[in-house]
Each structure stands twice: as C-alpha cells, then as structure tokens.
Amino acid sequence: MPLKAAAHVEAMSAFALANLGGHDRPTLAQNESAFPPSPRAIAAGQDAIAHSHLYPDPDWTELREAIAQAYGVEPDLILCGAGSMDLISCTIAAFAGPGEEVLGTSYAYNFVASATARTGAVYVKAEEQDFAVSVDSILAAVTPATRIVFVCNPGNPTGTVIRNAELLRLRAALRGDVLLVIDQAYGEFDDQDPRPVFALVARSDTVVLRTLSKAYGLAGARVGWGLFAPSIAAEVRKIQNSNQVTTASLAMAVAAVQDQDYMRETVARTAQIRDRFAQDLRSAGYHVPQSRTNFVLIGFSSAEAAQTAGRTLREADIIVRGLGGYGLTDCLRATVGPQEIMDRALRILIDMRSA
Template sequence: MIKPVRHIAAMSPYALANLNAPKGKRLISLSQNESLLPPSPLAVRAATDAVANAQLYPDPEWRELRDALAKRHRIPSDGILCGNGSMELIACLTQAFADPKSAVLAPAHAYPFFRTAAQLAQARFDTAQEDNARVSVDALIAAVQPDTRVVFIANPGNPTGTRISRTELLRLRDGLRRGILLVIDEAYGEFADHLGEPMFDLVGRGDTVVLRSFSKAYGLAGMRVGWGLFPEQIAEVVRKVMNPNNISVAGQAAACAALKDHTYMQATCQTTARRRDRFIDRLRDTGFNVAESFTNFALIHFASAVAAARANAALRAEGVFLRAQGGAGLPTCLRVTIGPEEEMNIAVSHLERWVREEKT
C-alpha cells in the first residue's frame, strides 16, 4: 500500500450529512442549510445560457462578478477574491498563513471546517469557550497564544445561529495583537444585513478578511460560489494557492445575475426568517429550548446528549433528517434547516410526539 503523508492519514474525513432514509419512508432533509427557495429566475437563465460557452475556461479574475459585488456592497473590486464556495477561501487562507509551528483559534462551537483547514496546514487548532452557544470576545482574546496566527469567527455562527454585534467584533480585532489575521466568515450575513452592521470597512486595517457566500441567501449552493474582501497583501499571497480556474462559467454567470435580483434575495431572507421564527415559537411552546437565530436554521437544545440522540433516532426512523452537532462540541443539540412549510410541520409534529412518548 502506498502510504499517505502522516498528518493526512491522521485526519478524519469531513463529516457530511447522512441522507439515507429508511426503506419506504419519504426523505425530508432539513440538515444541509440549503436555501428555502430556488435561485432567482435571472440566475437560472444566466447559468443556462452560459453553458453554451462551456468549451471555454472561466474568467480566472472573475471580473464581471467582482464588479457586480463591488457595486452592490460599495467596496473596492480589486480587494475581492472569489472561491469555489467560501470553503476554498478558508482552506487557502489557512494554508497561506498557518503552519506546523503556529496555531489557529476559533470559538468552541465554530463551523467545523475551520478545524479541517487547520489540520490541512498542520497547525494546532485551539478553541475558546462560548457563552450559552454565543461567541465570547473575552474568551477568544484570553485564548490567544504566542504562536496564534489566524483567528476564525463565523458571524452569524454555524451551527449556533447566534451572532455578536459590530461593536463586539471591533473589540475583538482591537484585542488581538498585530500579526494575527482575523477572518470573519459571513456565509449567513445576508440574513442579518437588515441590522445595518457591515464589517467590510475593517478590511482596510490590513489584518482582517471578511468572507461571504452565494450558497445560502442566494440559493446557489450547487454552483459553489464564495467570495471575500481581502487586504491587498493578504490577497496577493492567497492567490498563490488558489485554483486559477475555480468557478465555472455557469457559476459566475449565475452569481452575477443573482446580484441583479436583489429584491428576490431579500424576499428569500424575509420569507425564511418568518418561517424560522414561527417554527421556533412552536417548538418553544412544546417546551423545547431553542436559541434565537439570525440564519436559515434553528438549533434545538435537549436536556442531555442521550435525549438528543434519542430524538434524532426517532426522527430518522420517520425519514426526517436533522443534523446532530457533536462534531461542533454540542452533543445535546440538533440543527434544523428551515425548509418547505409542509416539511417543517412534519418535523414539529414528530418532535411533539417524541416529547409525549418520552413522558410516558
């Protein structure tokens, strides 16, 4: 057998959702944080038209997309990098700025891919305790070590759904020493944009990156388009480790068109938020502890890890798939993506029945 390098051999595969419904049961997948609605018709049309030129390589500079993003967010286009989903950008940032002699820091219940990215770079992965599944700036600052090079924070968070304010993020940045790169992952940022707390201006300091994605609010998860605003010197280094033809012609065309249909995206966020809040209210009425969410999902807290596992098993037996969160340090929680109304009602009904059966 040809042996892999040691640090790759020691890694566990990145945990993807298990979507194998029991025989005879309809699959209801509420585990992937996919958009409630399909992408804008403008995006669908643009992607379809772009396939006619699929014999050509995509634009490696993403010029049209960068210009559209710059116009939409009022940011400089030359600071934008686009990735094959924001995951590519997270991995490339870590590869470029962390190594076996340094550490990556993130909140305890952060997006699990932050850990994977650190492992790929052979960097130590440190975590800071959270306050009731909410990022603690004080804990993050206290967890910084002499070899900390990169700090990742998802805001709003995944899988928690919680967020911290712009004031707190500024306090975090000010509390980190010079030479530490702060990466703010706003994959769910559009669901909180109505709060009016943009962070793009922080990039001008030269030590902060802000990432976003078209996978969630824009409904383009299948197109794999992520992007971020980078300081010039950071972008120059990251480009060296990126795939030069990373986003397909269809993906770039769809993303450009989706930006033109801002009303559609906002309506998607609003519809999702209303359905999410109704879902959370109904679960709370049943007695569940559900955190406030600023995303397209909700996090249900159970009394114990055993209770969460029993509820998860009962739901899966009926074909309803939520997402267990042991990998994010939350074994007492299940995450629920906000999906079609009928499927949400089915999920709540099964959870209500599970509660009744637990009491008997």
C-alpha cells in the same frame, strides 16, 4: 511496503458531511435554501452552458463588479472561490503552518479545523457563552503561536450573533500580526449594517468572507466571495486553483447578486418560517437559541433524547443534523425547509415532548 500519506494528513479525520440517506429524501441537515435561486440566475446559467468549451474568467470580473455594486465595496478587494470553503482553506494555508495556531471557538464551523489540519497547524478553541462567541474568551486564549483567529458570525451551528461592536473590539485588541477571519456565510440574515465590519479589511489584517450558497440559493453552484486587502489577497491567490469557479456558476452568481429584491424576499420568507418554528418549539419546552441564519439549534434534555428525536424524524423521512462533532450531543440542527416539511417535523417533536 504500502505507500503512506504525509504524517499530518494521516493524522487527520475526514471532514464529516451530513448523512442524508439518499438525495431523494427531504433533508433539513445541509443548511441549503428552502427556495430555488432567482429565475434570472437559472436562465443565466442555462445560457452560459453553451460556452462551456471556454475557460471561465479567472479574475471573476463581472461578479466582482456585481458584488461591489450590491454591497458598496471596492471590487479590487474581492476574491471569489468555489464556495467560502475554498477561501477558508486557502487563507489558512497561506497564513498558518506547522507549530502555529489557528484559534476558533467552541462551536465554530468545523471545516476550519479540517483546513487547519491540512497545513500541519494546530486548531485551538475558545469557549463560547450561551452558544455565542465571547470576545473575552478569545482574547484569553491567544498565545504567541496564534496566527489566525477565526470567528463565525452569525454562528454555525448555533445561529447566534454578536454585535459588530464586539468584532471591532476584538480586532482592536489582537496583535497586528494575527489575521482575523470573519466568516459571514449567513450575513444576509443578520440585520446589522455590515459596513463597519467590511471597513476592517482596510487595516490589512482582517478578512471578511461571504457565500452565495445560503441567501442566494446557489449551494450547488459553489460560489463564495470575500474582502481581502491586496497584501493578503496576493498570498491567498498563490494557493487558489485557477479557474475554480465554472462559467455557468459565474453567470448564475452575477445574475443572482444583481437580483437583490429576490434575495431579500428569500431571506424574509425563510426568517418567517424559522421564527414560527422556533417559537413553537420553545412553547413546547425545547431550548432554541435566537437564530439569525437559515436554521435553528434545538436543545434536548439529554444526548439520548436528541438521538431518539433524530432517529424518529429520520423514520418519518425527515433528516436533521446531529452535532456530536461539535460536542453538542444533546442538540440537533434543523435547516429551514419548505413549510410542509417544517410543519411535519414540528408535529413530531411536539408529540415527543408531550408523550
């Protein structure tokens, strides 16, 4: 008789990554930075490789101090992980189990559904409005079984934001035994002051997550961080693997966070390319919501039109992300890449619209 996995694992679908068609092809499908990390981060990583025979600091001491200095938060509230995915997975595992619910939104980051399925909990979606999170929809979907509410702001794959005041309203209206997780993976692209949201962590019922994969260009290093009240952090750390952030990744992360000027320049350059690309698409007749991330959502007249555009771009060696897994079959998501690739993609899409 063949071995069988646990029933809830057998019932899962694997988390779907983008079909890149090979790493030698230009991709606008991964939400990676269009620009390399800070030269200081690269140099720090190269130096750290010589110490790879030693285990990394399991408490991320230097990185927590650097983040605290850069973001005006307390280092004792910071947990780090192998990307924000690690922190999402461990937080859900610590606070949701079989028969309980994790409540997200229509277009929240799909990995949350995968992380929920691993625990045997149930993932529920509240409707979004105009591709944006709706606090009223979330509150209407809360049930006695709700253990976690997960909000991605700015959103992925939509790129949209809601104001901080709405997040504060959401937290105030939720029960005290419901953990609110606010994923701000693209927070550096949002012009709102993060401090009111960060301050929610002091309530001991809210977690705020960030990553160094986007604005800092460290997707390959796999470093994420978040703000956790001590009572929540203690449970999440039980689930985390020890030494999960490598020595080289820690060194790169410290140097990257300390180079705030480089990060801000990266964000500004990315936003400039993004806004020009989005506006030109709107002028050509595409529906493109306002984005506060490093990507844009492109709406087409039909699912068939979106599939044709994705296929045409791929034939030109440009890969974008199809969004069937989000139910957005009539949309594609395009990461902001180098200007030359964005210009090529734009010409193809405009030509298709005018054909």
